[in-house]
Amino acid sequence: MMDRAALRLILLGVFLISASSQPVKRKQNVDIYSFYINSTVTSRYATTVITSRVANTVNESQEIQFEVKIPKNAFISKFRMTIEGKIYDGVVKEKQEAQQQYSRAVSRGESAGLIKSVGRTLEDFKTSVTVAALSKVTFELTYEELLKRRLGKYELLINAQPMQPVADFKIDVHIQEKPGISFLEVKGDLSTDDLANAIKTTRADKDAWVTFYPTRDQQTKCKSCGENGLNGDLLITYDVERPNHQGEVMVSNGYFVHYFAPSDVPRIPKNVVFIIDQSGSMYGRKIHQTRLALLKILSDLDEDDHFGLITFDSEVKTWKNELLKATKDNLETAKAFVKEIRDRGATDINAAVLAGVDMINRHPREGTASILILLTDGDPTSGETNKERIMANVKEAIGLKFPLYCLGFGYDVNFDFLTKMSLENGGVARRIYEDSDADLQLQGFYDEVAVPLLTDIQLTYTGGTNLTKTSFSLYFNGSEIVVSGQITDNSVESFTTEVIAVSKGSNVTYHETVMAKDPSDVPPEDEDFMPRLWAYLTVKQILERQVLLKGQEKEDEKKEALKLSLKYQFVTSLTSMVVTKPQEDEVEVADKPEEGGEAPRPPVPGYSQHHFSPSQPGLAYGHSSEPDLHDLRFMIEWSARSAHAAQTCSTCSRDQLSNAHNPTGECRGCSPYYVNSKSS
Structure with a gap:
């Protein structure tokens, strides 16, 4: 039988030849x-x-x-x-x-x-x-x-x-x-x-x-x-x-939308802890780009910010045991720590996140906003590996006191897990694509949360019903809060909004009363856009929080989202x-594809995605990313999978290709990117 290394070389040659061929030209007729x-x-x-x-x-x-x-x-x-x-x-x-x-x-x-x-x-x-x-x-x-x-x-x-x-x-x-x-x-x-x-x-x-x-x-x-x-x-x-710091309110045809983006409040000093995955799967370009991004982010911290750095693999390592002020000396020391981050070991997400929560909880500061940012590229493989228990542990520890943002690095990250953990703790998950600009993607995300202006934002609407989300943990400079809803009595002459929030330790309140337009004064295009905007935002938010709901509440919200999708013909x-x-x-x-599902594998130029997606033989669909060795490695491993499905891993006794190991020996469970060096 042909050995595996020889098979890889042949497959690599086949793919490289295919990659060099030009895409099929359009029909001239x-x-x-x-x-x-x-x-x-x-x-x-x-x-x-x-x-x-x-x-x-x-x-x-x-x-x-x-x-x-x-x-x-x-x-x-x-x-x-x-x-x-x-x-x-x-x-x-x-x-x-x-x-x-x-x-x-x-x-x-x-x-x-x-x-x-x-x-x-x-x-x-x-x-x-x-x-x-x-x-x-x-x-x-x-x-x-x-x-x-x-x-x-x-x-x-x-x-x-x-x-x-x-x-x-x-x-x-x-x-x-x-x-x-x-x-x-x-x-x-x-x-x-x-x-x-x-x-x-x-x-x-x-x-x-x-x-x-x-x-x-x-x-x-x-x-x-x-x-x-x-x-x-x-x-x-x-x-x-x-011109109006209370925001912009539009009322029309029984619906309203409120855009709230004040800039007349001072920035709130922040406490931010970065939790960085340095497990073996982060080797090469991933860890290099993470270091580049962190060095730039540290340079952008304000002096009244406090920060902490935690790295983890199978063990958790802290730069310092407490949050430190972003002074010039502290930043230089932190940068030296970042430059020494190296990939190694397994992935203990549970212990790392809990360490970050503990670091913030032990150093409370009045009039500040706390933020936890986790960057990882894989599943938990060390310590507590049960995802439900990890989420329960993190939720209990944070107690909705501050948000957790999860950045999923790469194509094989468990994005569903990160999404749910973020949403449960008042944050969001963001996929960081494994491309040449990954460091800029990381910096871009940080820039979005770099300047908190308000915390604990609550919006109320007298006479409003079927409201979209009205409670927000943080508002950041350069962003915008959007709330839409229906008006219970469409004959009212005015409509009142109220926003209560915390700004640098003190409460602030915004009031706004707008006159409900006479329908004849509403431009025809506004008649249709307002209910569609409300439906769009409602469906988006219901689908986002579906991962958090259970039982009858989950089914009821799903039915509502389905009803609106069918009414407005949204895919x-x-x-x-x-x-x-x-x-x-x-x-x-x-x-409609879901972001939480498996992300696309980067193709070789000239190949449509269906050439290595057996579930979609009828239609081809392309992708704009340029490939690198990881991409080729994926296709080689995928092609070899069917021929070697019977082989098992000597460490975990599972299918060797679907449970490949990277050079550090860390099990990457079903990752197609890493070649088992022992069997090569």
Whole structure:
């Protein structure tokens, strides 16, 4: 039998040859003669419509493909195909019902496929349809999202990759903001010198317009272009004027939305403890990037901040046993400690997090905000390894006194576990992608929580019901709190909001009363956007807290989210969009991927994800990340898995490939990234 090392070399050669081949070129007999992207942003709520008109230019029927990328935070709300004057609309259904329809199509031998994919910032939507000779098809996809404010700005991301130069290509963006627009900037791959004259911006007091009309020639000669046309992003960033520190309240059509982002309060000194995984799986680039990020973060601490550093593998090591002030001398000593962090051993998350909680609890300071930040790339494999017990231990220790933020590093991290642990303790989880800019991702997250302004924020609304989240542990400079709800009595003449919070040890209160508009004074676009914004935010928040709920409460909230998803035709994790094609009622099902699930494996260039995803043979979907040796190692190990499934690990007696060991000997349980050095 061929030994394993030889098999790896052969597979590596096969993949390298495949990686060097060019992607399949577009068919020359298909003409995308029109490609429009139209995005309207009304009070941070963006609705984007992508319309592609395609002609079959040959005298025989052929399959025509439609593939676009949308932001991960968005919900698809409409998909339509128009063929020879007949309209085929996608219909959003409860996921189980949609899957049954899909299964029936498969059983009849029809060409059914699942349309779903997760990228780093974008998701792929891909479908195809057979078009008759010399006929045309129009594809139209609509998606919706509430733009989130980070570091003092909102970002509208639009991806353009039509796969060929298009004679009639247009991107139109209209932003409408009631308080006025304070600044606007256009960035991204498509905002380059060679495309500068294709971009035009127009500003008015409360409106801004951005247009991008590249010529066919420009679509082939710009830096982010090629013979297949444009391939890049247009990133529009902006912020709004904030004349009222109570926030901006809009009331319309029986709904309200409250945007709260005060900047008239002093920053609160913080107590921050960084808990850093230095287990063996962090070897190489991961640990190097972590050190780089920590060195930069330490330099950004303010002198009245206090901080602590904890590293862990199978053992927990503290820089100092107590929180220290961020003086110049202390920071220099801490940086020397960071430079010596090395990967080794197993992963005792339980002991490490509890040590961080204890460090904060032992050094309380009045008028400060405490933050715990955990960075890890794997499962607990040492000490307490039962995840439920770990979460219970951490929740009891923190007691909702301060938030825990969990950063999951890499593709094989247990993100569900980190998400639940964060949410249980008033924080959030963030995936750090294993790319060349991972250190910048870490720094970017820290920047978002670097300047706390308020703690213990409670928002109340007299006459409001069916409210989205109204309680927040911290508000950070550059962010924004958004609350939406319904008004119990739509005939009221005024609507009152109240915000109570703590600012640097003292209570602050914000009151705001707004006049409810007469419906005739409300612009038509506002009539529809307000209930959709409320529904979007409600569904998002219900799905986020599902991991925390149990029993009847979990089922009731799930039913509410499903009801709203169906009413507003949102493709969420509870629903699917069923697309019925003209050819003998072929069926495809579009699903919303979940961030908590397994992240995509970075592919070799020229390969679509389905080449090494056996569960999705029908549809290919790409990924933008460039591969490295880890990526190739994954594909080699994955390909070898089926041939060597019977081999077992001498240490843990489990399948050797699905339970690979890294060079330190640490069990990485089902990680495809690490090769068992002993068996090599």
